[in-house]
Every structure is written in structure tokens, then in C-alpha cells.
Amino acid sequence: xxxxxxxxxxxxxxxxxxxxxxxxxxxxxxxxxxxxxxxxxxxxxxxxxxxxxxxxxxxxxxxxxxxxxxxxxxxxxxxxxxxxxxxxxxxxxxxxxxxxxxxxxxxxxxxxxxxxxxxxxxxxxxxxxxxxxxxxxxxxxxxxxxxxxxxxxxxxxxxxxxxxxxxxxxxxxxxxxxxxxxxxxxxxxxxxxxxxxxxxxxxx
Numbered sequence: 001x002x003x004x005x006x007x008x009x010x011x012x013x014x015x016x017x018x019x020x021x022x023x024x025x026x027x028x029x030x031x032x033x034x035x036x037x038x039x040x041x042x043x044x045x046x047x048x049x050x051x052x053x054x055x056x057x058x059x060x061x062x063x064x065x066x067x068x069x070x071x072x073x074x075x076x077x078x079x080x081x082x083x084x085x086x087x088x089x090x091x092x093x094x095x096x097x098x099x100x101x102x103x104x105x106x107x108x109x110x111x112x113x114x115x116x117x118x119x120x121x122x123x124x125x126x127x128x129x130x131x132x133x134x135x136x137x138x139x140x141x142x143x144x145x146x147x148x149x150x151x152x153x154x155x156x157x158x159x160x161x162x163x164x165x166x167x168x169x170x171x172x173x174x175x176x177x178x179x180x181x182x183x184x185x186x187x188x189x190x191x192x193x194x195x196x197x198x199x200x201x202x203x204x
Contacts, residue, residue: 014044040076134161140167
């Protein structure tokens with residue numbers, strides 16, 4: 001399915017961003033360029049219903065998201081999911097955006113792993129009615145993962161975002177910090193400085 005020519009194109013890019021890393025930034029930038037977005041809303045998640053571990057405090061993840069994405073044209077950091085009480089569901093955010101931008105074309109920017117898990121998200125059938133998935137099929141933290149299986153997507157419709165494989169994950173970064181190892185090649189400079197300054201992910 002192609003993009004319409006006149007609609008305001010609003011990208012939706014959510015994640016724990018615990019911490020945001022260079023693959024996140026690369027995906028955001030590629031989505032802005034390739035999907036010709038008028039705006040990319042970046043949403044640090046609030047209380048993630050699907051995460052088994054406790055996330056770092058929202059104020060830190062919001063600050064790191066601003067460091068990571070603040071320099072991208074069209075990127076807007078939106079903190080509404082952090083302010084929302086109870087579990088965070090993408091469908092609630094999309095419904096709010098649809099109410100605020102009734103004429104916009106909503107595009108849900110996700111990596112391959114997220115896309116293949118989308119069928120398990122809360123009200124996934126409604127999600128794909130409100131927003132067309134824009135999938136970076138090669139954006140996986142595991143370089144040996146199998147090719148993206150589009151058949152797993154609810155509704156079967158999606159746009160592609162071309163991005164080279166970038167085997168980096170937030171889990172890997174947190175482990176490196178805890179082990180006292182360097183992360184400057186994995187995260188934006190401002191994020192590395194913020195992590196060090198606030199002693200995130202370390203035992204000190």
C-alpha cells in the first residue's frame with residue numbers, strides 16, 4: 001500500500017528507550033526520510049504491560065529520549081504515556097492522536113521483532129485499522145534472526161522502512177554498563193553522558 005499524496009503524515013514511534021540507542025535513532029531518521037513524515041512522535045512507554053522487569057524511572061527515559069531524538073527534524077518527544085495512569089497500551093495513544101489529528105495518516109513505526117509480536121498487542125486488530133505499520137524488516141538486535149515474516153502482521157498491510165541490520169539492544173547496553181564496559185559506540189553521545197552522570201544501570 002502506498003502513501004497518499006496530501007494527508008498529513010504522522011509517524012508513531014514508541015518504546016521503553018531504556019536506554020535509547022543508535023539503532024533507535026537510525027530507524028527514526030530512516031522513517032522520517034523514507035515515509036516523508038511531516039512529524040514523528042516519539043513515545044517513551046509508561047507502565048509497559050508486556051515487560052517482566054521494572055523499567056528505569058520515566059523521568060530518566062524521557063530525558064534520554066530527548067538527548068537521542070532531539071536533533072532529528074520532525075521528531076517530537078511526547079510524554080503522554082509516562083503521564084497516563086495504569087498500563088500503557090498503544091491503542092489508547094493512537095485513539096488520542098486520531099482525535100487530535102482526524103485527517104492525518106497515522107503510521108506505526110516498528111522493527112521486525114515488534115511487527116511479528118504485534119498480533120499479541122492489546123486490540124491489535126484496532127491498531128492496524130488506525131495506523132498502517134511501517135516495518136523495518138531488518139531492524140533486529142539478533143543478526144542471526146530469520147527473515148521478517150509479513151504473514152504474522154494483523155491485516156497483512158504494511159510499508160517497508162529500509163535499514164541495514166544493526167545488532168544492538170538496550171539489554172546489551174545495560175549489561176555493558178553494569179560490567180563497566182564502554183558504550184559510546186552504541187548510544188548517542190548525549191545518552192552516554194546522561195547515563196554516566198546519573199549512574200544508571202550500574203551498581204554505584
